[in-house]
Amino acid sequence: MKTACLAHSQPATASAETSGMFFSRSGDRKGVQLGIMYAWFSAVLILLLLLTGCSSESSKPAETAKPEAKGPELITARSAFQKLYVAARGWNQDAKPYRLESTVTSDGNGQDGKWAVWRGSFASPAQRSEKSYTWSGSAVDGAPARGVNPGIEDGYSPTNSSTQVFDMAFLKIDSDQAFATAQKHGGDKILEKEPTTPVFYVCDWNHNTNELIWHVIYGAARDSAKLTVAVNASTGEFVRVEK
Numbered sequence: 510m511k512t513a514c515l516a517h518s519q520p521a522t523a524s525a526e527t528s529g530m531f532f533s534r535s536g537d538r539k540g541v542q543l544g545i546m547y548a549w550f551s552a553v554l555i556l557l558l559l560l561t562g563c564s565s566e567s568s569k570p571a572e573t574a575k576p577e578a579k580g581p582e583l584i585t586a587r588s589a590f591q592k593l594y595v596a597a598r599g600w601n602q603d604a605k606p607y608r609l610e611s612t613v614t615s616d617g618n619g620q621d622g623k624w625a626v627w628r629g630s631f632a633s634p635a636q637r638s639e640k641s642y643t644w645s646g647s648a649v650d651g652a653p654a655r656g657v658n659p660g661i662e663d664g665y666s667p668t669n670s671s672t673q674v675f676d677m678a679f680l681k682i683d684s685d686q687a688f689a690t691a692q693k694h695g696g697d698k699i700l701e702k703e704p705t706t707p708v709f710y711v712c713d714w715n716h717n718t719n720e721l722i723w724h725v726i727y728g729a730a731r732d733s734a735k736l737t738v739a740v741n742a743s744t745g746e747f748v749r750v751e752k
Contacts, residue, residue, distance in 0.1 A: 581646055583646065614649050626645050626653060630672070639662070673716050699735050722740070
């Protein structure tokens with residue numbers, strides 16, 4: 510009888526051990542599965558946090574750098590004239606200049622023949638009309654916009670002696686060269702006494718002598734000028750002291 514009980518009890522013990530091994534392995538698998546799930550959850554959470562951070566950073570408005578204020582661009586008469594002439598020919602193909610002049614601004618003093626604002630006046634004899642163009646490189650508040658600015662078209666009379674057109678080929682002497690000549694005929698003395706005196710320039714055709722003239726003007730206005738020297742704009746020769 511004991512043998513029978515022993516025979517029956519051995520399978521039961523083996524079954525219990527097998528069952529314990531089964532439950533133990535099952536528990537290990539669950540632990541591994543939980544560990545894998547936790548790792549995936551952590552990775553997803555980190556990824557979401559990174560994406561949220563990137564999204565919040567990209568939603569911030571980009572900081573734009575403040576543009577640096579440009580200084581004045583000072584050029585001589587012939588450099589300005591080339592820009593103005595191109596614009597005038599775009600207006601009328603037969604356009605010719607009758608006056609070229611600088612404008613006094615606080616950007617400079619013109620003592621090197623350079624200014625930040627130049628104005629060219631042109632006429633179309635065929636159309637009997639005239640139009641002015643202004644080139645600006647000024648940094649002064651209220652100055653014309655930088656670049657070439659067109660004026661208003663107006664009527665023109667070819668018989669008007671004060672607005673006689675001239676061929677651009679006559680303009681061989683630049684404003685800085687005209688200044689150098691004027692300095693030798695009284696201009697140096699003016700600047701020696703008053704070094705801050707502005708010097709501006711007007712170029713037009715003298716119908717009496719049939720020559721293109723630079724008027725080198727020492728002062729802020731033509732009427733109140735301390736000195737005005739006439740220089741031949743084709744040869745650079747001194748013509749006369751006008752005032």
